[in-house]
Amino acid sequence: MVGASPQNTARATTALSIFFVLFATCTEVGADLRYEVVRDVIDGDTIILQSGERVRLAGINTPELRRDEQLHEPLAKEASSTLLDLIGGQLVGLEEAEDPLDHYGRTLAYLYNSAGQSLQRQLLLKGLASVIAISPNLRHLDEYISAERTARANNQGMWTIDYYRASSISMIKPTAGYTFVYGRVQRVELTEKWFVFALTKKFVVLIPRQDWNRHFDYKPCSLDRARIAVRGWVSMTGKRYRLVINHPFMLERCGHEPIRLCPNSQARSVSSSQGQDACV
DSSP: OEEOOHHHHHHHHHTHHHHHHHHHHOSSOOSSEEEEEEEEEEETTEEEETTSOEEEETTEEOOOOOSSGGGOOTTHHHHHHHHHHHHTTTEEEEEEEEEEEOTTSOEEEEEEOTTOOBHHHHHHHTTSOEEOOBTTBOTTHHHHHHHHHHHHHTTOGGGGOGGGSOEETTTOOOOSEEEEEEEEOOEEEEOSSEEEEEEETTEEEEEEHHHHHHHOOSOGGGGTTOEEEEEEEEEEETTEEEEEOOSGGGEEETTSSSOSSSOGGGOSOOOOGGGGGGOO
């Protein structure tokens, strides 16, 4: 945890009027901001306000800081220290996300510093974060995707490290947490509430039917036997690993533009017609 000193907090509080002026003239800021003093930076995507409110930066995920320092993900410390530097005077503007609370009770928000810079966008441009799309929190998705694409093109941060390359489902043992993975869909199952895409007998991608109908522009059975790459959080239920998503950005069809996670050898189109009869 990186803390803000009492001296910095005091200086930040007295600078509030200047902060308002900067925000009024900047171009990156969204509407309906509230202005808060930052007490602590927990990691690259989580802060604590002076009031004690915990805030999670919406729309991105940064490398994980773990209890055991030896288990920190690559660039986790850099993401945390960069966020602290971006905050600068300890004052931030918060634009609450469309769905403003996560399941931990943290506020989800788009954050801006006193220079009017989007903190999410700056972390993405430096390759210290990846984009996540969780409906309905999609207000700045296009902006964030563009920033991630720029970081990739410029070989920034995590996009130069093998640890963050998508792993083949056949080569890894899934563990709980955020990951990039690719493989061939072995089976598609359509239930009343879920569309289930099995990459192996023990690893499935789940998409709520209502979210598929709202956001996806192709038929679920078109993924049967197709190669895909997915980003998101893996959890375990019983003896099966599951990765739940609700927006098409999180699922890449190898062979369909834009290519982000699919390795080059998997990027060509793969016919899925042979598997249509198995889509149930």
